[in-house]
Every structure is written in C-alpha cells, then in structure tokens.
Amino acid sequence: MKDLSSQTYSVASSPRDNMETKPTPADVKPVIILGIESSCDDTSAAVLRDGVLLSNVTASQKVHEAYGGVVPELASRAHQQNIVPVVDMALKQAGVAKEELSAIAFTRGPGLMGSLLVGGSFAKGLAASLGIPMIDVNHLQGHVLAHFIKEKPSPDSTTESAIPPFPFLCLLVSGGNSQIVLVKAYNDMQIIGQTIDDAAGEAIDKCSKVMGLGYPGGPIIDRLARLGNPKAYQFAEPHIPGYDYSFSGLKTSFLYNLRDWLKEDPDFIEHHKEDLAASLEYTVVDILMKKLRLAARDLKIRHVAVAGGVSANTGLREAFREHAKRYHWHIYIPKFSFTTDNAAMIAMVGTFKYKDKDFCPMDAPAYSRVTIK
Numbered sequence: 001m002k003d004l005s006s007q008t009y010s011v012a013s014s015p016r017d018n019m020e021t022k023p024t025p026a027d028v029k030p031v032i033i034l035g036i037e038s039s040c041d042d043t044s045a046a047v048l049r050d051g052v053l054l055s056n057v058t059a060s061q062k063v064h065e066a067y068g069g070v071v072p073e074l075a076s077r078a079h080q081q082n083i084v085p086v087v088d089m090a091l092k093q094a095g096v097a098k099e100e101l102s103a104i105a106f107t108r109g110p111g112l113m114g115s116l117l118v119g120g121s122f123a124k125g126l127a128a129s130l131g132i133p134m135i136d137v138n139h140l141q142g143h144v145l146a147h148f149i150k151e152k153p154s155p156d157s158t159t160e161s162a163i164p165p166f167p168f169l170c171l172l173v174s175g176g177n178s179q180i181v182l183v184k185a186y187n188d189m190q191i192i193g194q195t196i197d198d199a200a201g202e203a204i205d206k207c208s209k210v211m212g213l214g215y216p217g218g219p220i221i222d223r224l225a226r227l228g229n230p231k232a233y234q235f236a237e238p239h240i241p242g243y244d245y246s247f248s249g250l251k252t253s254f255l256y257n258l259r260d261w262l263k264e265d266p267d268f269i270e271h272h273k274e275d276l277a278a279s280l281e282y283t284v285v286d287i288l289m290k291k292l293r294l295a296a297r298d299l300k301i302r303h304v305a306v307a308g309g310v311s312a313n314t315g316l317r318e319a320f321r322e323h324a325k326r327y328h329w330h331i332y333i334p335k336f337s338f339t340t341d342n343a344a345m346i347a348m349v350g351t352f353k354y355k356d357k358d359f360c361p362m363d364a365p366a367y368s369r370v371t372i373k
C-alpha cells in the first residue's frame with residue numbers, strides 16, 4: 001500500500017510563487033484539520049481551520065447507562081453506526097468540503113481497542129481516498145492541548161480565552177487517569193506524578209455506584225455536592241511520597257463507612273446523599289490539589305491548567321480559582337465542551353503536528369495502552 005507518510009504535500013502554488021516577493025496572507029493556504037475521536041464511548045468529529053474551531057460534533061452513547069459502565073463491544077458497534085453521520089455533520093457545520101481538508105487527525109490511543117479501530121480505520125479510508133496525510137494523536141496529549149483551541153469571537157465577546165505559555169503544569173484527571181504533567185512543548189510532555197491505583201474519576205464513579213446513583217457518577221456527585229456539607233464526613237487520604245496519587249484507600253474507606261452507617265440506618269444514603277457527595281468531592285479535590293501545589297512550588301511554575309473529564313467538576317474548578325488568588329497562579333480551565341472526550345482537541349494536536357509534517361503511515365496500529373510520553 002502507498003505510504004502516505006512519506007509523500008510530500010505541497011501547498012497549492014499561486015502565480016506569486018515565481019516572484020521574489022514575500023507571500024501575503026491571501027497566498028498562504030489555511031491548515032484545515034478534521035479530527036476524529038473514538039477512544040471510549042463518544043463518537044466525535046471536529047474541524048479546525050488554522051487552530052480556530054469551526055465545528056465539534058459528538059454522539060454520546062446512552063446504551064451503557066443500563067450496565068453502569070462502558071461495555072466495549074457495544075461501544076464499538078455504536079461507533080460504527082455514528083461515525084459517518086457525525087463526520088458528515090462536522091463538515092457541514094464547518095462549511096468545509098472534504099476536498100478542502102489538509103489532513104485527518106485521529107485518536108490512536110489509549111482507549112478501548114474496538115472503539116479505536118473504528119475511528120482509525122475510518123480516518124485511514126477517508127485520508128487514502130482524498131490523498132491527504134493522516135496524523136495519529138495521543139488522546140491524553142489531546143486533553144492537555146485542548147487549551148490551545150481558538151474559537152471565533154462571538155459578537156458579544158470582548159476577550160480572547162487565555163492560552164498557557166510553555167512550560168506549564170497540567171492536572172489531567174479523567175475516568176482512567178490522574179496525573180500531573182509538565183508540559184514543556186506541544187510534543188514534549190513529562191508525567192511527574194500519577195495515580196498508583198485508581199483514577200480520581202474512577203473512584204468517584206465507584207462511590208456513586210455503591211450509593212446506587214446513576215452512571216456516570218461524576219456529574220451526579222457534582223450536582224448533589226452543591227447541596228451538602230463538605231465537612232460532614234471524613235474519608236481516608238493517602239500518604240504516599242512525591243507527586244503520585246492514590247484513590248483506592250478513599251474508595252475503600254467510603255465503602256466501609258457506608259456499610260457501618262447503613263447497619264444503623266437502612267435509609268442512610270437517602271437521608272444523607274448530599275453530605276456524602278459533598279464530603280467525597282471535597283476529599284478528592286483536596287488530594288488532587290495537595291500534590292499539584294507541591295509540584296508547582298518545587299518546580300516554581302505558576303501557570304497551571306486542568307484537563308480531562310473530572311475538570312468539569314465544580315469543586316475542582318473552585319479550588320483552582322482559589323489557588324489562583326492565594327498562590328498567584330495563572331490558571332487555565334477548559335470550556336465544558338472540551339472537558340470530556342471530544343474531537344476538537346484531537347484536531348488541535350493535528351494542527352500542531354501538521355506544521356511539523358509529523359504524519360503517520362497507513363499501517364499505524366491502534367494502541368490501547370500508551371502514556372502521554
């Protein structure tokens with residue numbers, strides 16, 4: 001098969017190319033990237049022109065709710081059903097014809113293998129048919145670099161959203177990850193701390209499950225926590241060295257305490273769910289911020305970002321704002337639409353990599369497990 005990665009992709013020439021004048025902005029072809037994300041249970045496609053968001057369409061999969069967690073086989077099947085209409089809608093909303101695309105960026109990993117294969121194979125087919133390069137994207141880098149997505153200013157907006165300068169620290173918290181990342185450049189990231197067991201989102205989801213609340217637990221705990229007392233109950237906090245995290249002790253402590261309280265009052269959860277949610281959220285946020293504070297202090301970095309699904313959490317966002325005031329941090333909190341899995345962040349990484357001609361070959365396999373680098 002033809003290896004598209006080794007092809008050179010020339011910018012369409014204009015009559016001025018032969019003249020010894022500097023190209024004007026009108027001569028420079030825009031970089032239009034289609035991003036495709038399918039690592040878990042969201043099928044998403046987005047279009048970015050020169051890093052500016054034109055569309056970001058996501059089809060979430062409700063089918064998993066009945067099972068209290070993502071069922072990989074069902075996720076792959078739903079991706080297959082969703083991928084064509086989602087990409088079609090993203091192009092239509094962007095007002096971009098597929099022939100105008102510069103490249104296709106897709107999530108190569110980490111994620112569920114079957115889910116990754118759907119997005120990756122679709123990207124390959126489309127890129128091959130259009131004769132344009134393919135760009136493989138690390139999903140975790142996508143979350144971190146979501147802070148660089150530019151949006152068209154709306155008529156009533158007065159300020160542009162801030163973009164972090166390198167180096168900055170990023171707290172990456174999702175259902176599968178809890179890590180502190182030192183971001184030195186768009187393609188140079190170092191994990192300086194990470195969970196040694198459960199991820200923060202996973203712990204929240206499991207505690208929510210034992211309380212009999214719905215799935216995913218994060219948004220439900222968030223909503224209930226706003227109505228409760230964060231100091232009502234105390235749960236175990238880890239004592240591990242360095243910048244690493246642990247959430248399994250908190251989960252066990254929550255479970256054992258709840259078991260004891262339920263023995264005394266079978267309706268304990270119903271009577272106290274707001275306080276339980278608020279106390280759980282408070283403990284998770286406290287654990288996350290303690291290590292982040294330590295890292296920021298030791299590395300003398302004041303530009304601190306948060307990313308991933310759990311960055312939607314109200315308590316965590318408040319803690320960031322409070323740290324900005326108290327420790328003079330410059331903070332970067334993503335828009336809600338960029339917290340959960342989305343293709344805009346994949347197209348953003350694609351935009352960076354396109355400029356470096358960092359393309360991937362057609363035979364690039366998916367990776368279910370891969371680190372941020």
Ligand code: KG4
Pocket residue numbers: 040173174175176177200201202204205216217218219222308309310311312313314339340341
């Ligand atoms: O990044 P993400 O969409 O998927 C991956 O894990 O890759 O993150 C999902 C996680 C889930 O654990 C979900 O419960 C959590 O993010 N989450 C939240 C909130 N919204 C989503 N956790 C706390 N508060 C929220 N508002």
